[in-house]
């Protein structure tokens with residue numbers, strides 16, 4: 001019975017899509033493929049996002065195996081969190097990227113998916129003590145907001161310190177899954193709290209929707225250098241649903257297969273079949289295993305800290 005009702009929903013959606021899909025042929029906006037060098041330039045950030053799943057004991061001396069050795073010149077200066085009450089995070093300086101890096105750990109995908117498909121998800125305004133000047137019409141998932149607030153001030157203080165002692169003006173936030181949502185919030189938070197001479201970038205992986213369309217518009221305007229990388233048929237990037245008032249900002253990169261990824265235009269409204277909302281129109285047709293990667297050969301998650 002359960003299966004039948006799912007099938008009925010699925011068939012309904014397929015029919016609806018067929019009807020809706022026809023006019024998109026005439027759409028002007030199109031995807032652009034990433035070049036091989038653009039794709040490989042993401043690998044160091046993928047490894048930072050992966051490293052954030054490693055225990056703090058090995059992050060402190062940057063000995064977390066492949067994820068650390070892939071960025072062997074990284075100077076880690078702050079490690080925090082416990083992976084339980086507070087997601088693990090680290091801050092440091094990467095000479096080869098000429099950037100300060102802020103990375104956040106993600107969480108168990110299956111539990112995360114069930115949390116994000118909960119129809120009672122709350123959205124709340126950002127705390128203006130952390131996000132000065134942001135309108136109360138800008139709203140985000142309250143769980144993400146609260147988790148971000150736990151580490152925000154500590155991270156800001158360390159980033160300020162590093163900006164004063166390292167010869168860089170660039171800060172890059174990274175994370176996968178819940179860590180991607182935290183990195184998205186950190187990118188806005190750091191932009192609003194650091195001098196305008198600072199360049200803030202964000203590279204996130206398998207990121208859920210974080211806030212409402214006003215939040216997405218704010219990221220678009222304040223964090224132009226934002227990339228959220230989705231792998232194949234991962235479900236997490238399509239939750240919480242748009243019908244609940246959530247919307248991604250710009251910056252989608254969709255990995256279709258190894259060596260083959262496209263940059264998708266717009267804010268979560270792509271009409272090209274290669275973009276996430278078209279290839280995974282609903283949670284029943286996605287694959288949660290794609291959440292773990294591989295992102296261009298690199299898998300991310302607790303079991304991939306080796």
Ligand SMILES: *[C@@H]1O[C@H](CO)[C@@H](O)[C@H](O)[C@H]1NC(C)=O
Pocket residue numbers: 057058061063
């Ligand atoms: C790093 O710290 C871990 C945990 O304390 C320890 O086992 C390891 O030997 C250390 N590695 C180096 C290279 O110092």
